[in-house]
Amino acid sequence: MHTKYKDDELWLINENGWARRLQNIRESQFTLGNGYLSSRGILEEMPYNSRPGTYIAGIYDKISAQVDELVNLPNPVNFKFSIEGQKLDMFTMDVLENKRTLNLKKGMLLRRTMYRDRRKRKYDYQSLRFMSMENKHIGVMQVVLTALDQDCAIEVETGIDTSVSNVANFSEGRKRHFRIRELGQEHKAGYLVAETSGKKYILAYWSGFYYKVRRKNVFARDNVFRINLKKNKSIIFTKIFCIKHFPYKEKHNIYKAQTFKIFQDAFRTDFNSLVDKHCLAWEKLWKKADIVIEGTADLQRNLRFNIYHMLICAQNDEGFSSAGARTLSGEGYRGHIFWDADIFLLPFYIFKFPSIAKSMLLYRYRRLEESRKLAKKEGYKGAKFAWESATTGEEETPEWARDIDGTVTKVSTHKMEHHITADIAYAVYKYYVVSGNEAFMERYGYELIFEAARFWASRVEYNKKNKKYEINHIIGPDEFHVDVNNNAFTNMMAKWNILIAHKLFFKIKNRRAIFSKFKNRLGFCDKEAKVWKKIAANLKINTNKNNVIEQFDGYFKLRKIGITKTDENGIPLIPLKLKPKDIAKTQLIKQADVLMLIYLLNDVFSAKTKRANYDFYVGRTVHKSSLSPAIYAILGCETEDFNRAYNLFNVALRADISNLYGNTHEGIHAASLGCTWQVVVFGFAGVSVRKEKLFINPKGMPWTWGKLSFSFTWKKSTIILELSRDEMKVKIISVNKQPVELGIYDRLRHLKSGRSYTFKRKGSRDRKEYFYY
Incomplete structure (x- = not known):
């Protein structure tokens, strides 16, 4: 279902199979975020010993703790299924197959798990989720469930999990750094308003959920509901949430309304459009950040x-x-x-x-x-x-x-x-x-x-x-x-x-x-x-x-x-x-x-x-x-x-x-x-700043490396480098089109903007490649 969001293997971090001892490690490794909001890479059903973590940069609280702590906020990545009384879970069902993939290029987490219940019936579970890089207050999830052996009735539980707390340490137990002010449902969506325990910040949440039946979106009015699933038929569940923080005030209605507007714009947007905007934002980041x-x-x-x-x-x-x-x-x-x-x-x-x-x-x-x-x-x-x-x-x-x-x-x-x-x-x-x-x-x-x-x-x-x-x-x-x-x-x-x-x-x-x-x-x-x-x-x-x-x-x-x-x-x-x-x-x-x-x-x-x-x-x-x-x-x-x-x-x-x-x-x-x-x-690559001037003096590369290429900024110019074993190519893109002073192999030169330069590696013919593997 979500295979179109996969990329070249050089962009993918894969988990194959399921190992309980690695659960919390994978949660850290598979964290999704955008610099403002982050969510640990938990399994959506939050099995035993899961450590959900939802954090906003800069939101700390000191109440009930020795020192300020990054607040673990209410968890919006909360999605549970029960099938005829048995929870769809890594611990309660047999896991026949499990693969999760962190797509680094697109900033999204993909999953496919094959379950078998106690009656030997199999279920295909797939999910995709991301914290939007285009709108940093928005998170998006999509879950696809297929009954492979027979019809069944499923119970769905979603919403915002408020039972989370900060982890315990050796001198202090678990603690919750927020209080719920208000929660409810309006406009086909649920909302939650909380405050940090020290009354420094207000946190406003909105969350909307719908599923597709016969190509039509059905909006869920409750956080828990039942639905029938036909054999070999899939149901697509989509959840969109918005989280925003504000300075503390006794009256929070204006904050709730502001957050709802951001949420509503996203909730009314087609799922594929949300994905495309998110991926475009990531593409722009990687264009600057990547090293090949x-x-x-x-x-x-x-x-x-x-x-x-x-x-x-x-x-x-x-x-x-x-x-x-x-x-x-x-x-x-x-x-x-x-x-x-x-x-x-x-x-x-x-x-x-x-x-x-x-x-x-x-x-x-x-x-x-x-x-x-x-x-x-x-x-x-x-x-x-x-x-x-x-x-x-x-x-x-x-x-x-x-x-x-x-x-x-x-x-x-x-x-x-x-x-x-x-x-x-x-x-x-x-x-x-x-x-x-x-x-x-x-x-x-x-x-x-x-x-x-x-x-x-x-x-x-x-x-x-x-x-x-x-x-x-x-x-x-x-x-x-x-x-x-x-x-x-x-x-x-x-x-x-x-x-x-x-x-x-x-x-x-x-x-x-x-x-x-x-x-x-x-x-x-x-x-x-x-x-x-x-x-x-x-x-x-x-x-x-x-x-x-x-x-x-x-x-x-x-x-x-x-x-x-x-x-x-x-x-x-x-x-x-x-x-x-x-x-x-x-x-x-x-x-x-x-x-x-x-x-x-x-x-x-x-x-x-x-x-x-x-x-x-x-x-x-x-x-x-x-x-x-x-x-x-x-x-x-x-x-x-x-x-x-x-x-x-x-x-x-x-x-x-x-x-x-x-x-x-x-x-x-x-x-x-x-x-x-x-x-x-x-x-x-030998990039250095000496006496406030930029120098590039490559040290050589491992023989297993073909080429090394990346870019960086210097003053108001972009320097594009491509290094191979014997030569270095440099291109300067300057905003004001002025030449850039650059030290190449310890010799200062003035390189013109827009031109590409090739320099032979210093001593490349005589230098012995006696290192690297």
Whole structure:
């Protein structure tokens, strides 16, 4: 019935058969969404242990919880059949055949299940559903049921399921973050109005349902009804729903009416037309977002899976929301915003969808005032951003969490993992360099970077003994080592933040109108900027005689542990004899730390320093975070450790499609999504920004890859790349038709808009292809 919505296998993620243990994992993987609204890929009948999840970006609630949580909203994907008293269900009937397909190209989930009941009668069940990318408040479902052996009477139950709740965690039970205000039926449809428990938002739902009999649509008046089904005849059931949020008000009738208008327009539209508009919207997205790798079916499919999830987890809503650490596909980390959004996801949007990148940065700016309060509360100046953020920008990190061995441990990240403030400033500046959006900087960016620099200037301590500024009692990206002094990543990112603020201060000083705005409102002066430069020049960074940067004070003196074993994916294993509480006494690190620094500040370090640090830390990192393998893969490309680079790239690529970290059921790992894109673009293709100029210096490709092609934006131009083993083709499409300055194999050139250029790969005849599989 729905075969016409299938595509080439390179666009399809298939589930063949039925495995109970994979149910919640598939729900995360098969999430449907559009950046505003998402729905986990549950089975429509919601069998035992199903975890339905319906989320709106930015809708959190704190009532009955320790911290703000992404609200699991009433579930509109609710469709149940009973046939003569037996539920049509994976657990109650025999499943003779089951196949579900996530069509990445069209953003829809297809299903076909063959059931057999206790009387040995068979039923063919098919479904299709999607969250409209054309109208982001609309969801569409269609179910086709066929009785294969004899006539039968079926009972249908649909409507909106209000029994859902947020999942429990080890310190709190299940909880419902909404209250029903009103529900009923009007205009051949059902409606529901709810409010979040903290009375911050109103949620308005409309849902309509009809089925076809003798080619005529019959509108269901009730959520539960009976219908007769003839042998070998099919009934097509169609459900369309609309969900919209509003700021809280005591009277909600106007919200209900506004939502009904959106719903009515969709409900009156032909089903095929709704599908076509949705597919057209997806086609436009993929035209910008796709990366084509010829010759590698699994890799191509998995890469598109990762890009798909980035396309459905963020939107341009002027800073109302940002992307959570587990996207909008689950409640891992309670839907909170971490540095994952700013460092790992944001580059994809900066180079592909600048308006979404801008919105994600506006999310940070709109919480700048709360960040100032956080800094003041802790005795600092400027702005200190929360480690975990949600609605307001207040600190939302829970006090307790489980360690890697399952034990409960007290959380210190919100008290010490301060590098996030520099990370956000870095993200703002990165967006500025790539987009050239001066207006954004004048309204938002300069202020955020200045306030972040002020925080660091007040956070440092002067050590009279060594005449250095230090940052003590800190946690770097490597969370195995807590409460350390002078973490190199933190100190260098703070130094970068201060120096950029100093540079921008004097850049705008001669622009009187802009400078006066900051001087009057924030109280800036030349003296403060000069102090910044002094601090940056004397901030402590430790290195040894081999150019290896010490991760923090005393790291080199810790016990050396050799990594001798890896798991089946090539990830290093922590020695069994080493207890979790003793890891901090060793040089084993959880994830990229010093190498994370070298990656972000790539043009600061020499090739010799990069190689020395890569060689030193690669054998000490156990990659217990999904964001780590890809960073090592990128640096592996740069240091020509290609075999390891490709292996780690595959680990990052399969983090969720293969559930490598064992927790995909909690949601898709956002950082890993962004990292895999960065490996392809910044690693293999060699795209980089150095000294604020764009360079392309391909590192070569695996021999299994035929061609690699993609596009991205730079300033107001689109760069189209096609890479093969021996050459690179570049085409520039510029809005103003002006030439674009571009570094090709380290040589700056001015390429004209509209023309295609071909460059032979540097050293392609002599370079030995000794890597990749």
